[in-house]
Amino acid sequence: MDISEITIEGDTPGIAWRLPVFHFKGDDSRAPTVYIQAALHAGELPGTALVHFLCERLRRAEAEGAIAGSLTIVPHANPIGLAQSHFGELQGRFDLGSRANFNRDFPLIPLEKRDTLLADLGRFSATDRLKRKLLHMALGAELVLDLHCDDESLQYAYIDTVFWPEAADLASALSMDAVLLSDGESSAFEEAVGYAWKHEGGGERRTSLPGRLSTTLELRGTREVYPEMAAADAEGLFRFLVARGIVRAVSEPLPAFARPAAPLxxxxxxxxxxxxxxxxxxxxxxxxxxxxxxxxxxxxxxxxxxxxxxxxxxxxxxxxxxxxxxxxxxxxxxxxxxxxxxxxxxxxxxxxx
Missing domain, CATH: 2.40.50.100 (RNA polymerase II/Efflux pump adaptor protein, barrel-sandwich hybrid domain)
Structure with missing residues (x-):
């Protein structure tokens, strides 16, 4: 595992945020590439806990020479929100400076314009620079998982209809209680990724993207942060990585997903x-x-x-x-x-x- 660091300079003197990024290099160019991030809404920590256990599992697989597809993992994607507190309460959903939701207003661009995300970054606010760097990393992968949680919640996922039902294996691996089938019509992170793929190369908007996936996983509620639960979720996500050929390991076939899958x-x-x-x-x-x-x-x-x-x-x-x-x-x-x-x-x- 290699670790790099992204620095986001603040909008006032003396402020900067550092963002660790983990990289697992695959040895098979034919295997899918993966991007995983957690806690884009800074106080939503079940995903950060999951990633902690998943990285331990992936390090063991790496030591065994079992990483086929390259993975990029951001354990906590929003250091700006994590630093925001109001009278002792973490405020990680909205940027207090601009009032913007940290998971909205991502640039909607076709994939071939990916590198424009990093052009002339100085004209953007710190929050927008963070969003652009996260999206740029994600668009280098074929499978993109954005880990969130709800307030009090079952475990469920938002999955664009363009990825369904192929993505049922992910819902099965994580024992999701439900899937909400989205329309891909927002500027949230996972839908900005989907937008780039659907509009790649111009022409008609694609309605099917086999082999690709961009999704938001809602890992229960904000208080559902327990070691046993996080370890079990990490094992479920590891099973998905095995099933998709990113990691080589012996695993039982995933059962069919039989829970509700409801359009928005x-x-x-x-x-x-x-x-x-x-x-x-x-x-x-x-x-x-x-x-x-x-x-x-x-x-x-x-x-x-x-x-x-x-x-x-x-x-x-x-x-x-x-x-x-x-x-x-x-x-x-x-x-x-x-x-x-x-x-x-x-x-x-x-x-x-």
Whole structure:
């Protein structure tokens, strides 16, 4: 394993961030190349824990001469966000200087313009320079995994329909509880990678990209950071690498993925109709039927008629739930993966900001 370091100079004097990057060199030019990064939203640490155990596993494979495809791994992709705290609370989702989401506004370019990402970097902010360097590294690979987590959540993945169902092996290897099939219409990191591949060489937008994959893996909730869990996730990802021919090892065939795979149009975003204290009646992993009570919102504590109920609009699997027990009006409460499209209109792109 080789270790290099990327330096991101700050936008004020005396500030710079250093970003370690791990490299495992493969010995087979025919094997796929891989890019893995964790914690682009700096406080989402299950992926960082997974990478810690995965690198240990890969070092053993390297010592055995078993690395076929080259891997680039960034254990913590956002040192800028990691340095942001407000009254003791880590603020790793948005850049406090620009208010931009660290996982939005990645450049949308065709693959042949990859090197333009690093041209004239001095005219960009530190956050945009970080985004450009991460995207540049990722576009040198064929399989790109962006490790995130949700708030309170099952283990699930966002996978563009252009990679499905070929990517079912990844969902199976990591025992995903669900897959959300995205439309590739945002500027998030994994969709910027997909955009570059779909528009490579000009001409019509590609609708199939065999042998390639760019995905966001949501590794449960923010508090799900335990050694046994991280080690098991790392072993699952290692199985995927073996199945795709990146690492040579004896492994059992991956079972077929049999969990829900729902288009984003089939995701019910449950929101609070009014502000108040949230009393949940159902938990992540529960299957609910249409009309079941999901939560009670105490809008005026102590007053008669001081609470309102939130009901399931259709049957489905509760994939995520917020950890906060106070909701602002229209604040997100849950995501429910359903068999049928939601009646609520949805703009193309991500489900949340």
């Amino acid at each position: 149009d089939n995701i019910e975003m449950i929101r609070a109709p009014e502000a108040g204290t949230v009393l949940f009646h159902r938990d992540i992993g529960d299957r609910v039927e249409a009309g079941e009570r999901l939560a009670t919102i105490v809008t005026r504590p102590g007053f008669p008629e001081g609470a309102i109920e939130v009901w399931a609009p259709q049957a489905g699997l509760i994939v995520t739930r917020v950890s906060s027990r106070f909701a602002r009006r229209r604040g997100d409460l849950m995501k429910i993966a359903c068999d049928l499209p939601s009646s609520a209109s949805r703009k193309p792109g991500t489900l949340e900001d």
